[in-house]
Every structure is written in C-alpha cells, then in structure tokens.
Amino acid sequence: MTPAVRLVLSHVWVAVAAFAVGALMAVMQALARAGVELPFGTANLYYLSVTAHGVLLALVFTTFFIMALGYLVVETTLGRIVGSAWAWAGFWLASIGTVITTVAILSGTSTVLYTFYPPLLAHPAFYIGATLLVAGSWVWCGVMIASFVSWRRANRGARPPLAAHGMLTTVIIWILATTGLAVEVVVLILPWSVGLVDRIDPIVARTYFWWFGHPLTYFWLVPAYVLWYTMIPRVAGGKLFSDALTRVVFIQFILFSTPVGFHHQFTDPGIAGGWKLLHTFTTYAIMFPSLVTAFTVTASLEHAGRVRGGTGTFGWIGKLPWRDPFFSSVALSMVTFALGGFGGAINAAYAMNAMIHNTAWVQGHFHLTVGTAVTLSFMGFSYWMLPRVTGRALVWPRVAAVQPYLWFVGMQLFSIPSHIAGLMGMPRRVYTGEFHGVEAAQAWIPLVNISAAGGVILFVSAMCWVGVLAGTMFVMPRGATRPIEYAEPLVAPAGGASLWDRLGLWTAVAVVLIIIAYAQPLYHLHTMARFPSRGFSPF
C-alpha cells in the first residue's frame, strides 16, 4: 500500500465508522417517532441521538470522506501530496476532535443538536472537539493548496486537471464557510462555555452559524459533482460532455455558496427584510450551476448509452450499466437531487419559506440532498475506489449492486412523507409528533409511520455498505491495484489555463460578495442595543 493510499483509506475508515454509529442512531429515531416501544426510548436519549446523528453524519462522515477524496484526487491527477506529515497531523487532530465531541455527546452533557444554537449551552468539550475537527480540516486545506501550487509551478500555464480544479473549489468553499464558524465558535461560544464571558447573543451567533451552514452544503455537494463529472462518464462508457463549462460551474459555486445564509433565517427577528430578499437572489443564483450540471452530466450519460448501442430518444437509458454500483449510485443520486433541488427552491423563497420552515419538510429535504445525492454518490464511489487502490475485489458484489437501490427506495419512503407532513405543519426534531392526540396532529401520524419503514430500509442498506467495505478489507486477498481513471472530455479543450482556472481571482470576488451580503447587517446587529443571554442546558 502506498503512503498516499494509506492516508486516503485512514480517512475513509473514520468516515465509515462515524457513519455506522450515526446510522444506528437514525433507525432508533425513526422507530421512536413512529411510536415503537424501544427499551431505551426516552426523550433524553432521543435528543441525544439526534445530536450524535447530526454531528457524526453531517459533520464527521462528510468531512473525513471529502478529505480522503481530496487527497486521492491530488495524488492521482497532480502526482503529489505536498506535506504528507502535515496531512497526518491534520488527520489525528480531526480524529481526536471527533472522539472528544462524540464522548461529550454520549455523556449526555451536550444535547444541543448539531446546530448548537446558543443560548443552549453544551459541555465545553463539545465545542473544543468540534474546533479540533475543523482545525484538522484546515490542515487538509493547506496540504491541498500546497500540492496544487507545487503542481502549477512545475506546469506553468497548463490547464489544471478538472478533478483537481473541483477539489480545490471544495477547499476554497470550506475556507470561506468555516471563517464564519470560527467566529461563532472561537470568538463567541468558547469563551462563553468556559465562563470567561457570561452572555451571548443568539441572533448574532445564528448569523455566523448560517454564514457557515449553507456553503457547508456545497462543501458536501461539489465533491459529489467531481465524481459525477470526472469519473462517472467513463464508468458509464462515454466521455464528459463539456470540460470548459464544468469549470465555470465550479467557479459559480465559489462565488455564490456563501452570501446566501439569511435564507435559513427568514423567520428570525432582528434582521431586516431587505437583506433577506438580497440573500434570496443569491440563493437562486446558485441554483444555476446545478441546473447546468443536470444537463452536462445527463448529456454525458446519453453519449455513453449511445456508444453502448442505445438508440432512439430513450433507448440509451437501458444500455447504461445499471448493475454497476458506482453508476447506479450516481444515477439514483441525480434523480433524487432533482427532487431535492426543487424543494430547495421553495426553502429559499422569501415568503413561501414560512410554510415549511423548521417543519418535517426540512428533514425530508436534506435527506434527499446531503443524505442521498452526496452520501449515495460517496457510497458508490467507495465500491469503485477500494478495489482499485487495494487490489482486493469486492467481497459481496451482489450486495453492493443492490445496496444503492435499497438506499434510494428507503430514502423516498422516508423523505416524501416527511415533505408532506411538513406541509401539514408537523415540526422537525420532535421526539413524538402526537402532541397528546390533538386533532391536527392525527393526519401526519400515518406519514411518520411510512417514514419509519423507510428508515428501517435505509438502515439495512447502510449496514450492507459498511459490511461490504469491511468484508472487502478484512477477508479478500490482495491483488494487483488498478489506476484511478478520469473521464476524457468529448471535445478536448484548446489551449492552457483559462480565466476559469484562476481560483485566486475568483476567491477574491467571492470575498467581495460576502462583504456585500454580510457587512451591513452584521454591523447593524453588532451595534444595535442588544440584551445577550446567559446559557441554558435543559437536558
């Protein structure tokens, strides 16, 4: 095993372990909500498990998997990981942080959910662990940038490989996002949680949280797009439809992923409506690159289907390799993301948001997006990547072939009823949706039960994935490794690096957009007469 592969797989295994624990929490929540009597079914454990589920899946699983993918991409496209000692330091920092935060959650002293809105106050270890996790990811950012800069020095004027362009986009989005988080956690929350400061303003803290919270979703999504654009066309047997346009898409994510946070705060007091409207505009702008992605990736797949002999308007679809778990994972992810994307347009709608804000709709939405478009793409990728880098064949290929479909079915059963229950007014994050039998709540109980059935299917699917990966690693004999191969573009782009490869320039433009979106409202929030809160730990 090469040092780079060892680095990549170490990150993958932390991601898989976090996923396994988070998935167990999830199935318990789904059953508890459906009123199934569990021996440990208490409100206390329910909210504790929601916190653990959110942190372990949305923050730990994603971050570690994306770090793994980043290292794999720079190693295989740029031929280098510059500063691998630093990379290991980042890995251990993030791992130790994960352990500290997980212990804090499981001890019951930090049941604040993964959004940890002050003035809910967790044990300081919860915030310290999370800070170390993010600090570890910053080391990853540094190594990624150093590798890219080193490659560019050695290849003056050359066009960077597309996958590296996409992963550097991810790094830039993460740096822009976590700047807001660092202000919230390091400046506002940590001093308050250890008692150096006794009060905190909840709306100011939320504003910095959502500065982070939306680009966070693009930190998850862009790596999935890297798989869709740069690997899947080849896996399907074709080529990438447009290399040049893909770079424009990535740059648009750098520009518009951050100045959008108020669309999570439409119902908040203390922020004037005009700023919320501005963030509505930027949020709709960021739907554009995803709509382009839908075209480009589908066109690439159509090309692949026709190369495989498909004819007619839809004949190419059946020719695609639906039994290949990487392909099927991504194809099902794309279908799911189309649904999730239109739901997102409603979430971001200035006034319509009030119909769904903090209802079960929202949990339905992000299980379609991060919970499927991103997670299922990563699952499929791992089936493809692991045999290549280790030389071990998948242990149960049939289980791997079925698992993405199980995930897809389970998630539709979970999410669609959640959307409907949300429209009927059911709130999210409740231990029980019964409200002591009041009439309005009766209508959504059958929907919650369907969601629970979906949750059980998802759990089976999750365990299949974890089992296939672990079985492959521990049971299968080592053979010859194969290279990580990327899709060729249909039309080879002419010339060297273009305007759309100037990542530094676009980052500067993104910073200007963030200043436009946030400077005045933050100045106003910080300077108005406010009454910050002391902490509460009602758990």
Add this chain to the structure above:
Amino acid sequence: MQVDRYERFWMWAATGMLALFLVAIVVTAVSGGAHPPSHVETIDPETLDVATEFATPGIRTAPDGGLTVVMRAEFYAFKPDVVRLPVGRPVRFRITSPDVLHGFQIVGTNVNLTVAPGYVSEATTTFTTPGEYLVVCNEYCGLGHHNMYSTIVVEAAP
C-alpha cells in the same frame, strides 16, 4: 468558449425559470405584502416580568379596535396557552422568550416565527376559518420540546 447549441438553450431556459421565480417573489412581496417576519426590536429577557407588556401576556385591543396578542414562549409552554380570537380580523402577534430559542408556528397558516431571547418577533395574520388551531414549537429547546404547544380558538362572528 465552445458551448453546445442544446446546452446553450438549456442555460437560457434555466435562467428564464429562475428569473420567473424571482419575479414572482418580488411581485408578491411588493403588491401582496408577502414578506418573511423581520421585526427588529430588542428587549431584556431577564426583566420581562418587570414593567413590560410580556409580564401579563394576553390579548390587547387598541382604541381603534386593532387586536394584538402578546405572548411568551418559554420552557415548555406558550403563554397564554389558549387564545380566543374572532374570525376575519387582522391580529398581530408579539412574542419573545425569557430562556432559549423557540419556534412559534400556527399549523394551517403561514405564521412561522423564530422566537429568540433578547428580541421581539412579530407576525400579523387574519384567520378566515373558525376552528381550533394548533400552535407548535418548531425549534429544539430542550427535552420537553415535543410537549410545547398551545391552542388558538377562532370563533365565528356572533
């Protein structure tokens, strides 16, 4: 940059669709007053009981007949927990919290507020159908979160 003809068409269509969405949002905001709740007012959450309107939550009728419901959202109840209102008259809700964040969502309407200590949230609505409305807290506020709800009874005009 070489962009395929169909892709160019798709990009214009996507731009058109997003523009249409934004026009709909702006038009309904300007002409129909469809705005999210964005009231900007602060209050000391630790002295709500001392000489503020939130010391005695309840319904207020202004001299011009305007109705205001002053409410508190706190660990794990809304106060008052039953509110009786007439059908067909605009009602303004003013609500704040003495402890953590809460949500204030009237099921079956578009009233949906984040309630934060230190801030006053406002929403105005007109109930057009008599009946019992469920009010739920939709922001996690602690282990009793799922028990935090109240009722609004909208009564038909006599």
